[in-house]
Amino acid sequence: xxxxxxxxxxxxxxxxxxxxxxxxxxxxxxxxxxxxxxxxxxxxxxxxxxxxxxxxxxxxxxxxxxxxxxxxxxxxxxxxxxxxxxxxxxxxxxxxxxxxxxxxxxxxxxxxxxxxxxxxxxxxxxxxxxxxxxxxxxxxxxxxxxxxxxxxxxxxxxxxxxxxxxxxxxxxxxxxxxxxxxxxxxxxxxxxxxxxxxxxxxxxxxxxxxxxxxxxxxxxxxxxxxxxxxxxxxxxxxxxxxxxxxxxxxxxxxxxxxxxxxxxxxxxxxxxxxxxxxxxxxxxxxxxxxxxxxxxxxxxxxxxxxxxxxxxxxxxxxxxxxxxxxxxxxxxxxxxxxxxxxxxxxxxxxxxxxxxxxxxxxxxxxxxxxxxxxxxxxxxxxxxxxxxxxxxxxxxxxxxxxxxxxxxxxxxxxxxxxxxxxxxxxxxxxxxxxxxxxxxxxxxxxxxxxxxxxxxxxxxxxxxxxxxxxxxxxxxxxx
Numbered sequence: 001x002x003x004x005x006x007x008x009x010x011x012x013x014x015x016x017x018x019x020x021x022x023x024x025x026x027x028x029x030x031x032x033x034x035x036x037x038x039x040x041x042x043x044x045x046x047x048x049x050x051x052x053x054x055x056x057x058x059x060x061x062x063x064x065x066x067x068x069x070x071x072x073x074x075x076x077x078x079x080x081x082x083x084x085x086x087x088x089x090x091x092x093x094x095x096x097x098x099x100x101x102x103x104x105x106x107x108x109x110x111x112x113x114x115x116x117x118x119x120x121x122x123x124x125x126x127x128x129x130x131x132x133x134x135x136x137x138x139x140x141x142x143x144x145x146x147x148x149x150x151x152x153x154x155x156x157x158x159x160x161x162x163x164x165x166x167x168x169x170x171x172x173x174x175x176x177x178x179x180x181x182x183x184x185x186x187x188x189x190x191x192x193x194x195x196x197x198x199x200x201x202x203x204x205x206x207x208x209x210x211x212x213x214x215x216x217x218x219x220x221x222x223x224x225x226x227x228x229x230x231x232x233x234x235x236x237x238x239x240x241x242x243x244x245x246x247x248x249x250x251x252x253x254x255x256x257x258x259x260x261x262x263x264x265x266x267x268x269x270x271x272x273x274x275x276x277x278x279x280x281x282x283x284x285x286x287x288x289x290x291x292x293x294x295x296x297x298x299x300x301x302x303x304x305x306x307x308x309x310x311x312x313x314x315x316x317x318x319x320x321x322x323x324x325x326x327x328x329x330x331x332x333x334x335x336x337x338x339x340x341x342x343x344x345x346x347x348x349x350x351x352x353x354x355x356x357x358x359x360x361x362x363x364x365x366x367x368x369x370x371x372x373x374x375x376x377x378x379x380x381x382x383x384x385x386x387x388x389x390x391x392x393x394x395x396x397x398x399x400x401x402x403x404x405x406x407x408x409x410x411x412x413x414x415x416x417x418x419x420x421x422x423x424x425x426x427x428x429x430x431x432x433x434x435x436x437x438x439x440x441x442x443x444x445x446x447x448x449x450x451x452x453x454x455x456x457x458x459x460x461x462x463x464x465x466x467x468x469x470x471x472x473x474x475x476x477x478x479x
Contacts, residue, residue: 001020002015002021004021004026004029005165005472006165006218006468006472007168008168008219008221008222009072009075009168009169009217009222009226010219010221010222010225012074012075012168013069013071013072013074013075013115013225016059016063016069016073016075017063017069017073017074019063022056022060022074023055023057023059023060023074023075023117024056024057024060026056026074026075026117027053027056027076027117027119028053030052030076030119030166030167031047031049031052033164033165033166033167034047034161034166036474037144037164037166037471038161038166040142040147040471040474041141041142041147041160041161041164041471042123042138042139042140042141042142042160043078043122043123043141043151043156043158043160043161043164044078044120044121044123044157044161044166045081045091045093045121045122045123045138045157046081046088046120046121047119047120048085048087048088048118048119048120051118052076052117052118052119055112055118056074056076056117059073059074059115059117069115070113070114071114071229072111072115072116072225072226072229073115074117075115075117075168075169076116076117076118076119076167076168077116077117077119077167077168077170077171077226078118078120078157078158078161078162078167078169078170078171079107079108079111079118079120079121079122079170079171080121080122080124080154080157080158080170080172081093081121081122081124081157082124082128082173082206083105083107083108083121083171083213084101084103084104084108084202085101085104085105085108085118085121086100086101086102086103086104087100088100088101088121089101092124092126092127092326093123093124093126093127093128093133093135093138093154094126094127094135094137094330094335094336094340095137095335096330096331096332097330097331097332098331098332099331103202105199105200105201106199106200106201106234106236107171107198107199107213107230108171110229110230111171111229114229116229122155122157122158122160122161122170123135123138123156123157124153124154124155124156124157125154125156125394126336126337126339126340127322127323127326127327127340128153128154128155128173128175128178128207128211129154129319129323129339129340129343129406130153130154130393130394130402130406131152131153131154131176131177131178131409131410132150132152132153132156132389132393132406132409133150133151133152133155133156133157133160134150134153134391134392134393134394134395135337136337137335137337140391140392141156141157141160142160142391143160143163143185143186143388143391144160144163144164144186144469144470144471144472145163145186145187145388145434145435145436145469145470145471146388146434146435146470147391147470147471148390148391149388149389149390149391149435150185150388150389150390150391150393151163151182151185151186151388152181152182152184152185152384152388152409153178153181153182154172154173154178154182155170155178155179155181155182155190156182157170158171158172158182158216159182159183159185159186159188159190160182160186162188162216162217162218163186163187163218163469163471164469164472165472168222169215169216169217169222169223169226170215170216171214171216171230172190172214172215172216173206173211173212173214174190174192174212174213174413174417175206175210175211175212175319175322175417176207176210176315176319176410176413176414176417177192177383177409177410177412177413177414177417179191179192179214179216179425180192180383180413180424180425180438180440181383181409181410181425183216183425183438184383184387184425184427184438184440185387185388185436185438186436186469187218187427187436187438187464187467187469188217188218188425188427189217189218189219189220189222189223189424189455190214190215190216190217190223190424190425191214191223191227191422191425191451191452191455192212192416192417192422192423192424193214193227193231193241193422193448194212194241194242194420194421194422194445194448195209195212195239195420195421196233196237196238196239196240197212197227197231197233197422197448198212198213198227198231198232198233199213199230199232199233199234199237200212200237201233201237203236204236204238205237205238205239206322207318207319207321207322207323208318208321208322208354208358209239209318209358209361209418209420210315210322210417210418211322211417213230214227214230215227215230218465219459219465220252220426220452220455220456221249221252221253221456223248223252224247224248224452224456225249227248227448227452228247228248228249231244241446242445242446244446244448244449245449246449248448248452250449251448251449251450251453251456252452252455253456255456255457256450256453256454256457258299258300259299259300259377259378260299260300260302260376260377260378261291261294261300261301261302261376261377261378261379262302262304262306262372262375262376262378262379263287263291263301263302263304263380263381264305264306264379264381265278265279265283265287265381265382266305266306266308267411267412268306268311268411268415269308269312269407269411270308270310276385276408276411277385277408277411278385279382279384279385279386279412280385280386280387282387282431282432282437283382283384283386283387283437284382286428286429286431286437286439287380287382287428287439289429290380290428290439290458290461290462291303291380293458293461294380294458294461297461301380302376304376306368306371306372307371308368308415309364309368311361311364311415311418311419312407313357313360314357314358314360314361314364314418315414315415315417315418316350317350317353317357318354318357318358318418319343320343320347320350321347321350321351321354322347323344323347324343324344324346324347324348324350325347327340327341327344327347328344339394339399342399361418361419364418364419365418365419365420365421368419369419369421369444369445372444373443373444377443377450378441378442378443378447378450378451378454379441379443380440380441380442381412381439381440382438382439382440383412383413383425383438383439383440384409384412384438385408385409385411385412387431387433387435387436387437388435388436389409393405412440413425413440416442420445421442421443421444421445421447422442422443422445422446422447422448422451423440423441423451424440424441424451424455425438425439425441426438426439426455426458426459427462427464428458428464429462430467434470436464436467439458441454441455441458
């Protein structure tokens with residue numbers, strides 16, 4: 001039997017296809033890891049024990065009967081709680097939805113069609129509002145590198161499940177950094193794709209023009225493989241990206257040409273009391289070390305701060321409106337969290353100006369992105385101002401305090417949701433406390449293949465995959 005611990009999606013799929021292991025054995029391994037680790041990490045909102053076993057048995061039987069395996073044949077994958085999985089409530093992290101979904105979302109349908117086994121749904125803050133995966137109903141999700149730290153959010157449950165080795169990959173969503181922030185704090189690769197690259201169906205959009213869906217993985221190639229499976233939209237979707245010139249997986253296996261990389265450690269929210277926090281000294285030092293490695297690899301890296309536009313208004317209006325729209329659809333509105341109800345009230349008023357905010361963002365994107373990438377191919381920044389902070393952020397701060405803390409945490413990531421272009425988080429080392437550090441790669445519109453290619457090169461330069469989180473040493477519970 002191959003060593004399944006921290007094995008990749010690619011390895012798992014290949015082992016199943018070659019008959020070295022069955023999908024059922026993979027599922028049992030993941031279920032055992034979940035039983036061992038999730039009582040501490042609290043990554044899963046639902047574990048589909050019987051359903052996953054049954055699906056794995058069906059896939060194994062199909063393989064024995066000569067069926068050609070799909071690109072994810074037999075691989076267990078976790079799905080964030082904002083995606084419909086038939087038979088499970090889509091609770092958006094909270095307690096206000098209890099009726100099971102009757103059909104899969106488009107992303108889940110595509111995963112199943114490719115042969116993936118949906119093993120469970122993962123935790124998120126209610127409606128994905130916060131960059132900390134904490135709720136009144138379900139407690140705190142913890143970081144596998146240090147359980148006293150947050151895995152970030154809103155895809156924190158997915159990140160904790162993948163980083164700890166419970167699964168090789170999981171689906172997240174990103175409306176202000178919610179794929180990249182957990183990737184940063186948990187040592188994962190996470191790409192926010194171009195707006196309209198991945199379907200949000202059955203929802204027309206996700207937080208208006210801000211949100212998109214995608215995987216969190218331990219390797220760039222694993223994310224690339226999954227993006228090749230889930231990319232594409234439907235007639236339901238409000239946004240539709242331009243077709244790409246090739247596959248994500250090909251990009252992950254092809255080094256980029258020499259690039260003109262613009263590096264900036266300046267916070268996009270600006271300086272001063274109303275601006276965003278500066279990245280800490282260890283994060284800045286790690287970024288400079290990466291820049292040196294990229295220069296040694298043949299790229300040109302120039303330190304230059306962009307003239308960032310002010311995007312807080314179009315971002316805040318769309319977030320509040322998106323929360324209000326989601327809150328208005330729940331079954332049990334009295335079970336919504338107090339913070340959620342306050343934001344939803346603001347959103348119902350802000351809804352009057354949300355289309356104006358979207359148009360304003362589109363105008364800014366046309367000019368700013370053109371200027372930003374006129375002489376450069378990629379922007380390199382910190383993903384987060386610091387490595388992972390302590391758990392319990394929502395309990396520690398009042399409403400205004402947690403808004404400020406959340407804005408600071410997502411200050412390097414949220415502009416690219418407003419503008420709609422791709423951005424990725426890639427691990428680049430560990431700080432003095434042993435916590436993952438991350439770099440953000442930002443590209444022009446429809447540049448996902450370029451970012452994947454560069455991220456794969458960085459992966460080889462820094463060799464982060466040799467590191468394992470503290471959760472990997474937890475003793476077995478006998479499950």
